[in-house]
Amino acid sequence: MAERPATIRENGRAKAYRPLPEAARRAAFASALEAYERGDFFLAHEILEPAWMGASDPAERALHSGLIKVAAAFVHAVRGNAAGVTRNLEGARTRLRNGLAAGPAFGIDVAAVLVQVELSLAAVGRxxxxxPVAFTPTEVGVR
Incomplete structure (x- = not known):
């Protein structure tokens, strides 16, 4: 039997997401990190969205949502939109703080990512x- 897609679409737009098994969320997360490392921030954002919506754990959802915002910030950076960078990094900071209590997730040290988000916000403020914020396990350290 074919697997149903995670995204339920209506008129071409995402309406809802079905829960995704952990293996599918981990695979999406790994693919998104690869896209991010290549500088394809938009693709990273798009890949993470179904994983975010398909997660039930609040800390995991906060991590995915925060990293989606980080990727979106760098889409804006490539376009030279400082306001978009700031808005998205501020959103990332809020979401990642919400996921901090759970500690590292998917090999990501959320506290280390938050430090980099703050440094990027300071750079834009100046x-x-x-x-680009480093958040792959090899860049921030796996715990």
Whole structure:
């Protein structure tokens, strides 16, 4: 039997998401990290969305949502939109803080990612360009 898609669409737009098994969420997370590392921030954002909506654990949802915002921030950075970078990094900060209590998830040290989000926000606040936030396990350390 074919697996049903995680996304339920109506008129071409996502209406709802079905719960995804952990293996599918982990695979999506790994694919999103690969896209992010290549600088394909938009694709990383798109890949993470169904995983975020398909998770039931609040800490996991907060992590996915925060990383979606980080990826969206760098879509704006590529386009030279400082306001979009700031807005999305601030949203990422809020969401990632909500996921902090759970500790590392999917090999990501959320506290280390938050430090980098703050550094990027400070760079944009000074009129500079933010460096993409490193959040892969090899960059921030797996616990």
């Amino acid at each position: 009129g500079g360009s933010p460096s």
